[in-house]
Amino acid sequence: MACGTADSLVWEILKFENCCFRVKTDTLIFCRNEDNVTGICDRKSCSLANSQYGTVMLEKGKLILKTKTAERAHMPSKMWQKIELPENPEEAYKIIEYEMQYWDAWLIEKVKFRYGRLLETLQNMREMRKKEGQVKSLPIKKKIERRNATREQRALNVAHVEYSVQEELKRRLKAGEYGEIYNLNQAEFQDNLDELAGEEEEVDFVDASDFEELVEEEEEEVLENAQ
Template sequence: MQHDEVIWQVIRHNHCSFMAKITTGNFCRNPYNITGVCNRSSCPLANSRYATIRDHDGVFYLYMKTIERAHKPNELWERVKLPRNYEKALEIIDKHLMYWPKFLVHKTKQRLTKMTQMRIRMRKLALKTREKIMTTPRKEIKRESRREKKAETAAELDKSIEKELLERLNGGLYGDIHNILPNYFNKILDENELQAVSDEDEVEPEIEYVQGYDDLEEEDDIEDFRWFCY
């Protein structure tokens, strides 16, 4: 037969895998612990009659354990789904824990209150737009800065070479041989072609004179032919 006091003395003074000892006190890692503190009244193992609140994907459940189901470990806990309405959830707790110890009833309601407040806070934080802080390694920052400096130096060098070649080409230094660097040469040719096309668009169109009675005579002949057909 289960004896709560014997179980508590064993797990308290010998060994308990759920106990966490730190400087501020002893805490319990058991998910069914109603307070999270390791003491006699809050221990779910050393109390044959126990109740707590658990969260499953945003849904709260009231878990209850009694001594009558101690011989059936797979059915040890009985759970009841709590509604999202806080007041109705308190009513269900009062209904199922009517004759239970006042300590368990009070701690169960207190846990439900804290979990409800936490859920409301999580919803507000999810709806609120917050800046995402991204950390970058120091080596990666230095590597990217070196690459940027090299790219800027290469771009400035290309521009200076292009400018100098264009000046030499316009000055007639190369004579009839222009295709020294094909990339720059083709780029300059494309720019000159675009400039020539734009210059042609700016030229005023020529005025032409044509005879304007031929079309009218043809239309009169067509109308006469229609009257003839009728």
């Protein structure tokens, strides 16, 4: 790797002064610069302190080999040369070796390693995108389904019986079978309601054959309270 006087001066400034890309931990010092080929803050890995440098980037779903040389250092807009790499590792390695054939062997190995990691990341992203469109089938618990169906049927039966009793009483009241309307004691009626509200309601399920008997009992209770 070419190490000129300018590169050494840049590294001395970055090493002893503040660098916005440096992240210190208890064990290592990392670099947040996206062009850093290793992610470590050291002399070889620093993309700012090396006029000859190479790395691999992932841009818009494509793997790009980025290289820079000292000859293009005076043109910041054209400093980096970009070459698209295929997703075939053998072909990509040949391109990397050809473009960096006279460079430091350490940097070439790091660029190849970074290419392999980014290729794996790209493949995982595509697999995750495929799974997002698939419909996940959840297992159906038969026991819970039967329990809910039984509770629903019981609730419907209770509601049907209560509604039938109310309708039958209304029909008999309209038909005049109970005679005149009785004026009950409001205080006693309210006391009975309070007692019923304080007790836990118990629901008894009746068959259709006992329907007439239930209506007769309701009728007798109304007549007794009226007397």
